[in-house]
Structure formats: structure tokens, C-alpha cells
Amino acid sequence: MTDDAELRRLAVRRADMKLGFRTHLMAYAIVNAGLALINILTSPGDWWVQWPMFGWGLGLVAHGAVVYFDGEGVRDRMIEAELEKLRQKR
Secondary structure (H helix, E strand, C coil), rough: CCCHHHHHHHHHHHHHHHHHHHHHHHHHHHHHHHHHHHHHHCCCCCCHHHHHHHHHHHHHHHHHHHHHHHHHHHHHHHHHHHHHHHHCCC
């Protein structure tokens, strides 16, 4: 594979990861806004919506960390390690 083709493949994968995170973020915002509205309309004295927001928010933070804090490098190193193991078994 040429250097340009490899760089393009890497750029596409990184862009896909970022788009996946943005989709996750939008789903989080829309669903939790709906849950907050339901909470306000059905039981305004009991603020239960904080619990799903917190739990899902932890997952969202983890997803963002993988995407924006060298998640790609970790994945590439894991792929290379697996390829090396498979080559050694041959």
C-alpha cells in the first residue's frame, strides 16, 4: 500500500471515529432533554433524570477520550500486536 493510500485509510478511520462520537453526543442530548421534560411534567419534586444522565455521561466521556486522546494510536498498536502473534503462529 502506498503512503498516500495508508494516510487516506487512517484519515477516513479517524473521521469515522469522530463522526461516531458526534452521533453519540447528539443522541445523549436529545434523549436526556426528553427525559428531563418527562421528569418535569410527571414528577417535578423528584429529580430522577440525573441518574441516567450521569451513567450515560460516563460512557460518553469514555467514548470521547478514546476518540480524542490517542484512541487511534492504542487501536493501531493492538492491531499490530495481534498481527505479529498471528504471523508467529504460521
